[in-house]
Amino acid sequence: MTQGNALEAVVRLLGEMPGIGGKTAQRLAYYVLAREHDYAFQLAAALRELKESLQWCRTCYNISATEQCDICGRPDREEQVVCVVEDAANLANIERSGGFRGYYHVLQGVLSPVNGIGPEDLRIGELFKRLEDETVQEVILATNPTVEGEATAMYLADMLANLPSAGKVKVTRIGVGIPIGASLDYCDEVTMAKAFENRRSLI
Ligand SMILES: [Zn+2]
Structure with missing residues (x-):
């Protein structure tokens, strides 16, 4: 991926989020780029962790760390x-x-x-x-x-x-x-x- 493409990819992905238009996506991408090195890496790691550790409860579709959320699991x-x-x-x-x-x-x-x-x-x-x-x-x-x-x-x-x-x-x-x-x-x-x-x- 060339440098230009990396920026474009981030802008495109951020722009897919609700309420984030192209201009805002670009501003956020520049912001991440301007921040210290660690910030982008922490953000990337936190996003990965979010997807790997949480899922939808198979009964009620609440956020859950397990197949069934805490509330659905309570008798x-x-x-x-x-x-x-x-x-x-x-x-x-x-x-x-x-x-x-x-x-x-x-x-x-x-x-x-x-x-x-x-x-x-x-x-x-x-x-x-x-x-x-x-x-x-x-x-x-x-x-x-x-x-x-x-x-x-x-x-x-x-x-x-x-x-x-x-x-x-x-x-x-x-x-x-x-x-x-x-x-x-x-x-x-x-x-x-x-x-x-x-x-x-x-x-
Ligand atoms: Zn549930």
């Missing part, structure tokens, strides 16, 4: 309730609030036609599969109260209403408590607890 949770979240960060924040005792399902994103993200890009099929064994009696849709989060919740409610499990599984949406436009990441414990208390039935 003392309420197995009849599954809380659907956008990502592992939202899961961690709900978990910190201590107000939810069931299991989770991580979609790994939200529907976003603008960004070309459709249902097949999310862990939606895996969620439906989990409902087949009839243990789950309630699905709580806890996507963020943003436009995309709401649209994803509505899409899921629609789909869930047409599954064989429809009628047997209650579908609820987290409600009053979380302000519209806010992220679950910045939600305090009381607000989060309220949101779960005030969840509403969708089907």
Whole structure:
């Protein structure tokens, strides 16, 4: 690889990340190049370690060091309730609030036609599969109260209403408590607890 190609490769790879345009990717690549020698090597090693030590939980798609995450591995949770979240960060924040005792399902994103993200890009099929064994009696849709989060919740409610499990599984949406436009990441414990208390039935 020539020197020019190495720079181009870094810019291209960084530019594939969400929210990073070509200009930003170039600025970041120059930044790494300008930093001391160790920084780039530490970054490369940390990225490698990230991929080698962590994986998706095979049940809920949370981040996990093992095939099954800590939460799915705990028998003392309420197995009849599954809380659907956008990502592992939202899961961690709900978990910190201590107000939810069931299991989770991580979609790994939200529907976003603008960004070309459709249902097949999310862990939606895996969620439906989990409902087949009839243990789950309630699905709580806890996507963020943003436009995309709401649209994803509505899409899921629609789909869930047409599954064989429809009628047997209650579908609820987290409600009053979380302000519209806010992220679950910045939600305090009381607000989060309220949101779960005030969840509403969708089907
Ligand atoms: Zn899990």
